[in-house]
Amino acid sequence: MCNEQTVLRTSIIATIGIAAIGILFGILSGSFAIAFDGTYSLVDAAMSGLALAVARAIAAYAAETSPESPLHRRFQLGFWHLEPLVLGLNATMLMGVSVYALINAVTSLLAGGHDLAFGIAIVYAVVTFLVCAGMAWWETRINRRLKSDFVALDAKAWMMSGGITAALVLAFGIGWLMTRAGLDAYTPYIDPLVLTLICLVIIPLPFGTAKQALFDIMLMAPNELREQVETIARDAVRRYGMLSFRAYVAKVGRSRQIELHFITPPDWTVTPIREHDRIRDEVAAAIGGDGPDRWLTIVFTADPAWAD
Known part of the structure; x- marks a missing residue:
């Protein structure tokens, strides 16, 4: 082939x-x-x-x-x-x-x-x-x-x-x-x-x-990719009791570059790091396209300044 x-x-x-x-x-x-x-x-x-x-x-x-x-x-x-x-x-x-x-x-x-x-x-x-x-x-x-x-x-x-x-x-x-x-x-x-x-x-x-x-x-965000990521992020915010999120997406050639910053309450109950990783895996699977041409970063923070 x-x-x-x-x-x-x-x-x-x-x-x-x-x-x-x-x-x-x-x-x-x-x-x-x-x-x-x-x-x-x-x-x-x-x-x-x-x-x-x-x-x-x-x-x-x-x-x-x-x-x-x-x-x-x-x-x-x-x-x-x-x-x-x-x-x-x-x-x-x-x-x-x-x-x-x-x-x-x-x-x-x-x-x-x-x-x-x-x-x-x-x-x-x-x-x-x-x-x-x-x-x-x-x-x-x-x-x-x-x-x-x-x-x-x-x-x-x-x-x-x-x-x-x-x-x-x-x-x-x-x-x-x-x-x-x-x-x-x-x-x-x-x-x-x-x-x-x-x-x-x-x-x-x-x-x-x-x-x-x-x-x-110019790293312009494709509408379809942006809407997909924001929909998935909103669902994760609702289900896990987070406050909000910031999503940054771009298509560069064949790659999709995605950064997701979830803003959590200061006393968020999801504390073990393995639970954070489980949420990351769940969000990543929902976004799809796992492979060498997807650059995905998922961050959790209680300080909105780290997300902006």
């Missing part, structure tokens, strides 16, 4: 191959759209490599169980905070490359376009579309089990690349038919026009990922 790292590693190898072929065919055919497709893939490969490095660091931290290990002593809060940073950088880079390509495409349109070897361009577009569609389908299917944000973004990138090349197949096919029909005067506009339309479509696509990454970086 493939894990997150295997999927990302396979994607990087395929992306580098597509990027190299795209840049080569872009030069041979004279197509800015194909050259952009190759460049886009190259940027995506670099970002996938960075995502793979972070995924390996997170997995290594989770696998190392000894608190005295050099990894735990050096990075005591884990590597989860790197995940939204990489996702945000990835989405921003993809949008930035697309904006730059859009500017070049509009400039080329205004300058009268350029000639294009449609035969070479069509061969590239068909082969690349098949690879992109296959990778997008494979990663989407695998990620139903993995539920990885990295793999989800990578699959989206393959879908975007597939959409680009599908548009290229259609446009270059139309251009080839136009040359056969004697409409050569209009064919120089096809390549920059297609690139313009492609960029307008794909520029907004990574925005959702960039937005979620920003929320994670």
Whole structure:
């Protein structure tokens, strides 16, 4: 069964191959759209490599169980905070490359376009579309089990690349038919026009990922997680005769970070430490998600100043 790292590693190898072929065919055919497709893939490969490095660091931290290990002593809060940073950088880079390509495409349109070897361009577009569609389908299917944000973004990138090349197949096919029909005067506009339309479509696509990454970086509390934790805490306060609680939650990449401070009466009758631990276990089980990606702290105090 493939894990997150295997999927990302396979994607990087395929992306580098597509990027190299795209840049080569872009030069041979004279197509800015194909050259952009190759460049886009190259940027995506670099970002996938960075995502793979972070995924390996997170997995290594989770696998190392000894608190005295050099990894735990050096990075005591884990590597989860790197995940939204990489996702945000990835989405921003993809949008930035697309904006730059859009500017070049509009400039080329205004300058009268350029000639294009449609035969070479069509061969590239068909082969690349098949690879992109296959990778997008494979990663989407695998990620139903993995539920990885990295793999989800990578699959989206393959879908975007597939959409680009599908548009290229259609446009270059139309251009080839136009040359056969004697409409050569209009064919120089096809390549920059297609690139313009492609960029307008794909520029907004990574925005959702960039937005979620920003929320994670800013430690914004997800409404669903906050409501779940507060409901469980209110129930514990009522059942065990406590006064109130303070809940602090955040989602950072794949991790859920939760701090619960229960405020008790000064003469609270639950005194043995094992009873405190039993309540902690009960609350933790109700919250769920026990595993290496949950950071849960539960504190009892009679002084509200320790909770605020």
